[in-house]
Amino acid sequence: KAGVTQTPRYLIKTRGQQVTLSCSPISGHRSVSWYQQTPGQGLQFLFEYFSETQRNKGNFPGRFSGRQFSNSRSEMNVSTLELGDSALYLCASSQDDSRNSPLHFGNGTRLTVT
Amino acid sequence: KQEVTQIPAALSVPEGENLVLNCSFTDSAIYNLQWFRQDPGKGLTSLLLIQSSQREQTSGRLNASLDKSSGRSTLYIAASQPGDSATYLCAVKGYSTLTFGKGTMLLVSP
Numbered sequence: 001k002a003g004v005t006q007t008p009r010y011l012i013k014t015r016g017q018q019v020t021l022s023c024s025p026i027s028g029h030r031s032v033s034w035y036q037q038t039p040g041q042g043l044q045f046l047f048e049y050f051s052e053t054q055r056n057k058g059n060f061p062g063r064f065s066g067r068q069f070s071n072s073r074s075e076m077n078v079s080t081l082e083l084g085d086s087a088l089y090l091c092a093s094s095q096d097d098s099r100n101s102p103l104h105f106g107n108g109t110r111l112t113v114t
Numbered sequence: 115k116q117e118v119t120q121i122p123a124a125l126s127v128p129e130g131e132n133l134v135l136n137c138s139f140t141d142s143a144i145y146n147l148q149w150f151r152q153d154p155g156k157g158l159t160s161l162l163l164i165q166s167s168q169r170e171q172t173s174g175r176l177n178a179s180l181d182k183s184s185g186r187s188t189l190y191i192a193a194s195q196p197g198d199s200a201t202y203l204c205a206v207k208g209y210s211t212l213t214f215g216k217g218t219m220l221l222v223s224p
Contacts (some may be wrong), residue, residue, distance in 0.1 A: 004157070105158040108157050
């Protein structure tokens with residue numbers, strides 16, 4: 001079974017631009033969540049989707065948004081990029097939205113904002 | 115707001131040693147606690163998930179315990195190997211979010 005796939009692996013953007021990151025969950029998984037990882041703040045929860053609906057959202061500005069498609073694939077958008085948005089963005093999938101469904105992570109997209 | 119702390123931040127041990135990594139959290143209203151490992155430049159690999167009603171979980175050389183009332187979890191690694199070198203993170207699932215600690219960077223030398 002293929003794991004969680006994130007594309008692209010690396011991305012370089014300039015301030016003010018926008019970016020779209022993609023995540024394909026494990027086949028059969030219906031829940032997708034996104035995280036930002038930086039050396040200073042560690043891993044922080046961005047948002048979670050289940051069956052195309054946003055279930056939870058972390059404490060990030062409205063420039064960060066996402067969506068989930070009917071095939072469970074998810075995209076994350078960041079508009080008006082700032083230098084501080086440089087980070088590793090990780091996507092995770094789980095089988096359902098039950099409380100104890102283990103998370104499976106992709107290898108992330110490394111975003112650099114210059 | 116949930117806060118998760120991992121001690122120590124870094125640990126270096128010789129191969130073969132048994133070791134314990136610690137994780138503490140401030141809000142005991144949790145669904146579960148999960149331990150992950152992260153290799154440099156990679157995503158996270160799930161190691162063990164302990165539900166809030168459980169006290170421990172075991173997988174091979176790994177054993178994780180949970181004391182919800184005191185807000186603590188430990189990850190015990192038996193007979194450590196160089197391949198265990200990685201950053202270990204614990205994450206606590208609350209009602210609306212998943213909160214991570216900043217991790218313990220483990221180096222096991224041959």
